[in-house]
Amino acid sequence: MDLLINRVERREIKPGDHIYTYRAAFIYSHHGIFVGENTVVHFTSSWISSDSSFYNSSLICSSYPDCGFRKPKSGVVRSCLDCFLRNESLYRYKYGVSPSVFFAHVRGGTCTTAKSDPPAEVIRRASYLLESGFGNYHLIQNNCEDSALYCKTGLLTLDKLGVGASGQVSSVFGAPLEAIFSSCPNLWMPSPVSRAVIKAAVKYSLDRYEADIGVRDDVMKVAVEDLAVKLGLDGRHHKEVADDTDASKRDFVAMNSERN
Numbered sequence: 625m626d627l628l629i630n631r632v633e634r635r636e637i638k639p640g641d642h643i644y645t646y647r648a649a650f651i652y653s654h655h656g657i658f659v660g661e662n663t664v665v666h667f668t669s670s671w672i673s674s675d676s677s678f679y680n681s682s683l684i685c686s687s688y689p690d691c692g693f694r695k696p697k698s699g700v701v702r703s704c705l706d707c708f709l710r711n712e713s714l715y716r717y718k719y720g721v722s723p724s725v726f727f728a729h730v731r732g733g734t735c736t737t738a739k740s741d742p743p744a745e746v747i748r749r750a751s752y753l754l755e756s757g758f759g760n761y762h763l764i765q766n767n768c769e770d771s772a773l774y775c776k777t778g779l780l781t782l783d784k785l786g787v788g789a790s791g792q793v794s795s796v797f798g799a800p801l802e803a804i805f806s807s808c809p810n811l812w813m814p815s816p817v818s819r820a821v822i823k824a825a826v827k828y829s830l831d832r833y834e835a836d837i838g839v840r841d842d843v844m845k846v847a848v849e850d851l852a853v854k855l856g857l858d859g860r861h862h863k864e865v866a867d868d869t870d871a872s873k874r875d876f877v878a879m880n881s882e883r884n
C-alpha cells in the first residue's frame with residue numbers, strides 16, 4: 625500500500641523534498657534530500673559505497689559532472705537523481721501525517737508525524753552536511769533515513785549514541801511482514817497462525833510509532849552548525865559528548881517544564 629501512496633514522478637518533486645528508493649528487491653530503502661538541479665544529497669555507508677555504481681559514479685555518470693562528490697572520509701554524497709535511483713522507482717517521504725495515516729502506512733521508513741521545516745532550511749542543512757559529514761554510518765543508530773529526517777526537521781534524538789531517529793531497522797523487518805500479508809490473504813481468517821501474525825504486526829506498528837521523532841519526547845532541535853559537537857565529530861572525548869548530551873537533556877527538561 626505504501627508503495628502506491630508515496631510513489632511520485634520526477635516532475636512532482638521539489639527542492640527540499642525527502643525522497644527515497646528501494647534497493648535489493650525492496651529489502652531496504654535508501655533516502656536522500658533532493659536539492660534541485662537534478663541532484664540528491666544522501667548519506668551512504670562504506671558497504672553501500674563499495675558498490676561499484678555508487679563508488680565509481682563520478683567515473684560512469686554521464687549526466688552530471690560532479691556526480692558522486694563527497695569530502696574525504698565523509699559518507700555524505702551528492703549524486704544525480706539517476707545514480708541515486710539506479711532505474712528504480714521514486715518515492716517521497718511524508719511529513720506531518722496524523723497518527724491514523726501513520727498507522728495506515730504498513731511499512732516503516734515512509735512517513736513521520738513530525739513537521740518539515742521550510743525547503744530553504746532543509747537544503748541549507750543538506751549542503752552543510754555535504755561539507756561537514758554526518759558521523760559514521762550505522763544501520764540502526766545513524767543511517768541515510770536519519771540524516772534526511774534531520775535535514776527536514778532539525779530534530780536529533782538525545783540518545784544519538786543509542787537508538788537512531790528513523791527506526792530504519794523496523795523498515796527492514798517491515799518488508800517481509802508486508803510481503804506475508806500481501807501474499808497470504810487468508811491470514812485475515814481466524815486461526816492461531818493468523819492471530820500470531822496480526823499480533824506481531826500490531827506490535828511492530830506500535831513500536832514504530834513510539835520510535836517516530838514526531839512522537840518521542842527525547843528529541844530536540846539542533847542547529848546544523850552544532851551538529852558536529854552533538855554527534856561527537858569534533859574530536860572531543862566521548863565522555864565530554866556524553867556530558868554534553870546530559871546537559872542537553874537537562875536543558876530540554878527545563879525547557880519543557882517552563883512550557884507546561
Ligand SMILES: [Zn+2]
Pocket residue numbers: 681685686687688691692703704705706707708
Ligand atoms: Zn550520476
